[in-house]
Amino acid sequence: MDIFEMQKKKLAVAISAAVIASLGLYLTAYAPLIRKLNESYSECKSAEARAIERRNIVKAARGAGEDKILTDEEDISRAIDELTAHGRLKGVNFVSISPGRIKKDVRCKIVPVDVDLESTYEKLGAFLGSLDELGRLFKVKDFSVAPHKEDASMLMTSLTVDIYLSEKENAE
Numbered sequence: 001m002d003i004f005e006m007q008k009k010k011l012a013v014a015i016s017a018a019v020i021a022s023l024g025l026y027l028t029a030y031a032p033l034i035r036k037l038n039e040s041y042s043e044c045k046s047a048e049a050r051a052i053e054r055r056n057i058v059k060a061a062r063g064a065g066e067d068k069i070l071t072d073e074e075d076i077s078r079a080i081d082e083l084t085a086h087g088r089l090k091g092v093n094f095v096s097i098s099p100g101r102i103k104k105d106v107r108c109k110i111v112p113v114d115v116d117l118e119s120t121y122e123k124l125g126a127f128l129g130s131l132d133e134l135g136r137l138f139k140v141k142d143f144s145v146a147p148h149k150e151d152a153s154m155l156m157t158s159l160t161v162d163i164y165l166s167e168k169e170n171a172e
Helices: 003-064 073-089 121-129
Strands: 093-099 109-120 138-147 154-165
Touching: 073 093, 073 109, 073 154, 109 121, 121 138, 121 154
Parallel strands: none
Antiparallel strands: 093 109, 109 154, 138 154
């Protein structure tokens, strides 16, 4: 073998070793990183889709009460009367109503009204579902339902309705 042939073999071995080392480096380091990058990309895309969906829900919820009027503090009893009259039209019997203290929220004042009522399942659903028909801004904050002690077809419901008040100060 001459020196030229030996150098050709050395060069072929060096090139083969470089190719094998590059392939090994690719398989051990680069490919897992690319796989992890693709997984992170799909997680980001799904998080972005969830964020867009939730942003649209918030936008829709903000617009839901914009056509409602806020109640003045001196009109709280009138707003409660509207609520009870509407409930009676829907067949709900009000057992007790007690307004709470006015609270200051970030955007407005709120008066919670604790209400105990009795009704059938159907009439309760109709009443709660129709609160949006009222001209004032009401929000059912929480409620609990239990069967009536004497009549199994009736429910006893305790709920808290928030009445949103305007920021206008009372002239006292």
